[in-house]
Amino acid sequence: MVSFDPQDPRDVLANGNVIGQTDTELTLPADFYRITLSGDGYVPPSWEGQIAGTLVTRPLEIRFSRA
């Protein structure tokens, strides 16, 4: 789950490729990812880390907020 301002849904990018939208649960193959959002005006500029071992019922939550 990648959280941002619910009033301003953004595309979620994993390693530069669009994989879904903010504030919905997303599925991804296990790997190391750099997560960013479309557009600008958000912080942090990116999130980097391993995404593995998560479950639909126990997702990893990555938070972005307005700059």
Add this chain to the structure above:
Amino acid sequence: MLAALALASCGTTQYQNQSLGAGGANPERRSIAPPAPDRPVVLMTFSGGGSRAAALAAAVLRDMKGTTYVAADGLRHDLADDVRLISSVSGGSVTAAWFGLHGADGLDELHSAFLARDNMQTLELDAVNPITWFRLAFTSFTRIRAQEDLFDERLFHHATMADLNQPGRPFILPNATDMAGGETFTFTPQRFDDICSSFDALPVSTAVAASAAFPIALSPVDFKNNAVGCQGSIGSDEWAQIALSNPFSLFLNLPTYRDARYTNDLRHGKYPFRDIDYLHFLDGGIADNLGVKSLRSALIAPSDHAGGLNAINRGLIRKLVVILVNARSDPPSKIYQEPDTPGVIGAINAVVSVPIEANTANSQLALEALLTEIGKAADAARALHAGFAGMQIYGITVDYDQIPADTAEHRALRDQANLVPTSWTLTPAQLDVTEHAGRFLFERHPCYRRLLADLGATPPPGAEAPVNAACVTASAH
């Protein structure tokens, strides 16, 4: 003739790809998303096996055209209209490319123009023609070009990949094997970015011939890697650089790491694993005879421009249908009746075929496991805010091993289907039994039957009776 063939390697190699000029690009114009969310998304793989594979795939597509349902728009559609992607190998690439150009309405013409014709005679007549010897000996003409010419003359008539790469058309992904590295090379705009070559300019017959360049019998299809000094406007390889520069990917996701490494090598990137200046393609079946790797990438790889993962996460795919058409035949082996140690020919046959069969079985299992995993995730997410929540999965395999031995009629179908050779020529009886086997296996599959029920669809006239077995990839309602 032999002298001419021996001299053939002395000719100047002709590279069949065109470099991307300044500003040239490889746009991807297709989309995996369905025209409406209630319409199923059908992804298919067609295996190799010469005209047997081409005919089996065509029989399944014809059955899909005969499977109709009324969608939410109030219009009657057929299942062949819902095909969004076909990953293909060798003989399967013939039908895949034809379908991509002409749709299901063109299947009758495929039958008359290719499947029912004696294509081997054309190739053999060409082989004994003195003009061919001259071309082999003194020009850049190669053995694979004869097959390529056959495809172009009989089927594709100078069509290029641009004709396949059009909005609204399905992704057609012919797969070849990079004979030096053993990598699967899939003919996509994205991969052509890596070698700085024009995807749209490539003749369809070249892609299909590369996918079907059976080793030893045919020479490889040759490409030059134009990545160094590329002037074209190519896509970013950020995903590959991230995969290669962190210490975790090779433990978390080795297949993606390997793909990133191959992408970096093709682009002549930093710290290459291999220096790739030229590519020589053989039959895609050597690396992956089912074409599963490309389908899997299109479905779940974040970096794949087919965008399957994005469509799943956005809830654009509500019914995912994955159909594997495997034309692997298993003719009786005389080795079982031989008390003596098999000779060199038997050993060579085993070395060529057994690993391909084992690889095929493994990749089939891996895809089935992936579909089951996605289905479970979709089921578990029903109460959550996830686009893929409740997505239905239908995994359908068409494989001669699924012809039962319960009746004399079924045993005869099984035995006759397994006797059909791998060749570009089938007798009318061989063609008939192959098409019959395709219809039989597809129409009886429990997941096809489940799909029919869920869509409220009508099967083709005279369809086989259903088998009372569960569709294991579909979640419970």
